[in-house]
Amino acid sequence: MRKKLSVLLAAFLTAVLVILTLYGAQLYRQGDESNYTPPKQPILAPREQAQADLQHLARAVEASFTKNLEYPRQLEALVPEFIDQVSRDPASGQPYRYTLLESGFRISVPDPARYQLQEFLIENDTLRIR
Numbered sequence: 001m002r003k004k005l006s007v008l009l010a011a012f013l014t015a016v017l018v019i020l021t022l023y024g025a026q027l028y029r030q031g032d033e034s035n036y037t038p039p040k041q042p043i044l045a046p047r048e049q050a051q052a053d054l055q056h057l058a059r060a061v062e063a064s065f066t067k068n069l070e071y072p073r074q075l076e077a078l079v080p081e082f083i084d085q086v087s088r089d090p091a092s093g094q095p096y097r098y099t100l101l102e103s104g105f106r107i108s109v110p111d112p113a114r115y116q117l118q119e120f121l122i123e124n125d126t127l128r129i130r
Contacts, residue, residue, distance in 0.1 A: 046091045046115070047091075047115050049090045050089055050090055050109050050115070050120065051127065051129070053087045053089075053096065054096065054107050054108075054109070054120075054121070054122045054127065055122065055127070056083070056087070057075060057078075057087070057096060057098075057122075058105075058122045058125055060078045060083045061075075061098075061105055061107070062125065063082050064077070064078055064081075064082055071100055071104070071105050073100070074098060075095070075096065075107075089109050089110055089111075089114075091109070091114040091115060092109075092110055092111055092114055094110040095110070096108065096109060096110070097110055101123070101124075103124070104123065104124035105124065106121055106122070106123040106124075107121060107122050108120060109121070117130060
């Protein structure tokens with residue numbers, strides 16, 4: 001009797017293990033890149049988008065500096081290693097202005113007046129909005 005129970009228990013555990021293995025394999029096949037959908041980016045107001053763009057570009061410039069020990073001469077040099085593309089100012093559609101300084105860099109919107117501002121820029125990782 002005990003031997004029968006042991007055989008039944010072993011068969012049951014083997015069946016459970018096979019089912020779990022097949023289920024895991026199915027999940028693994030579904031998890032490849034072709035089934036990946038990136039999360040949707042929230043739609044931001046132009047001012048918020050410009051600020052996010054400036055911060056993103058500044059992080060990429062700093063990453064480039066960390067790797068190359070010099071700031072890039074233009075933002076396009078960051079593509080594709082540090083960013084996918086150089087974004088444009090959402091209010092004007094023009095490229096952001098990038099300037100190398102003696103001790104760093106400045107990235108600004110082309111026309112701060114479109115945001116009812118005098119300044120809208122990042123200089124050496126410091127955001128200035130006024």
